[in-house]
Amino acid sequence: MDERELCILHYSALPTAEEIAKEYASxxxxxxxxxxxxxxxxxxxxxxxxxxxxxPGLLILVSRTLFNLHSSxxxxxxxxxxLQQVRNAAAEVNGWHASDEPLGHFLFTKLIxxxxLNAARNSPLRETRAMNVTSNGHRISDIHWNDINLEMRLLLEETPWSSxxxxxQSKTANVLFSISLTEKLGAKGIASFSLHPGCIFTGMVRDLSTEELVEKGEAAGQWLPPxxxxxxxxxGAATHVTVCFDxxxxxQNGSYLKDYKIETTDIAPYALNKHSVELL
Known part of the structure; x- marks a missing residue:
């Protein structure tokens, strides 16, 4: 039995997205x-x-490839x-390349x-929401404002965990981005939240070798509980449902959520730093 199998054995008993969605059906x-x-x-x-x-009235899917869109x-x-709800949406987003990096989030939000704003004008207060998926991994690093691309860190070999x-950094930026949106758009009726979905074997780690999992696990030991x-x-998607519809x-506009609840203790202070919000 390898490390991947050992991890898979230890699942939580938290609610599913389907269970949470039933609560917010209306x-x-x-x-x-x-x-x-x-x-x-x-x-x-x-x-x-x-x-x-x-x-829902309309589902708009955005993805990197047409294959992902069609499969979804x-x-x-x-x-x-x-079904037309999905077909029309897929036609709208063909050709769009969505980036997971903070600049991609910023650009996409600016475009829509x-x-x-129009939705907020025609909806109850703060029912129009922008959700930013982050991670507990934001605790790995603050944003290195003087070396965002980590070029100097790599040159000096200060850390073996540049990736x-x-x-x-990117996950810290997502938390800060939601706070910034709250400050800029909250008065206009728009809410924004960031969330940690939990530790999940998604595509990010599913195809890694055992050696890669062990290596990344050692790095992640900085922020994962034992x-x-x-x-x-x-x-993992249950908190998405809460953020969008609760x-x-x-x-509590601008909050960070974990396990479908507002989280105030398990968040790095630098991810709440007002100066960083302004810099971002």
Whole structure:
């Protein structure tokens, strides 16, 4: 039995996205939902599969490839009341290349800002929301403002974990970005939240060798608790549902969520730094 199998044995008993979606069915009905990075068996698709039975008004899928779009569309066929909702959406986003990096989040949000503002004007306060998926891995690294690309760190060989430092920086930026959106758009009725979906065997690690998993596990030891329990993809997407549809979090705009609840202790202070919010 290798390290991958050992990890898979330890799953949590948290609710699934489907269970959470049932609680917010009335809030899902009629909503337009746009989600980036959709592909088979990932968090984005699990989120859509959970909310699709509750009659959202329109589902807009954004992905890097047409293959991912078409595969995700097929997966939703049996769950979306009106299949045309997905077909039209796929046609809208063909050719768009969505980046996981912070600049990609910023650019995409800027491109759809007019639609967000229009939705906010015609919706109850803070029901128009921008969700940024981050990770507990933000605790790996603050943003190195004087060396964002880590060129000097690599030159000086200060750390063997440059890829993880980049990962930590990007996830810290996602938390800060939600806070920034809150400050700039909160008065206009738009809410923004960041979330940690949990430890999940998604595409990011599914295809790694045992040696790579061990190496990355050693690096991740900086921010993972020793008794970490993994989630299924559906359990990981449960917090997505809460962020998008829970009316009770509207007055906590800009918050960071974990395990479908507001999290205030398990977050690095630099991810809440006001100066960093302004720099971003």
């Amino acid at each position: 809030h899902i009905k009629g909503k337009t939902v746009l989600i980036t990075g959709v592909s088979p068996n990932n968090l984005g698709l699990a989120f859509l599969e959970a909310i699709a039975p509750h009659k 569309q097929e997966a939703l066929i049996g769950k979306v009341p009106a 800002l007019g639609k967000l 993880w430092t980049r990962y930590g 008794a970490v329990r993994y989630k299924t993809v559906s359990q 009316p009770d979090i509207a007055d």
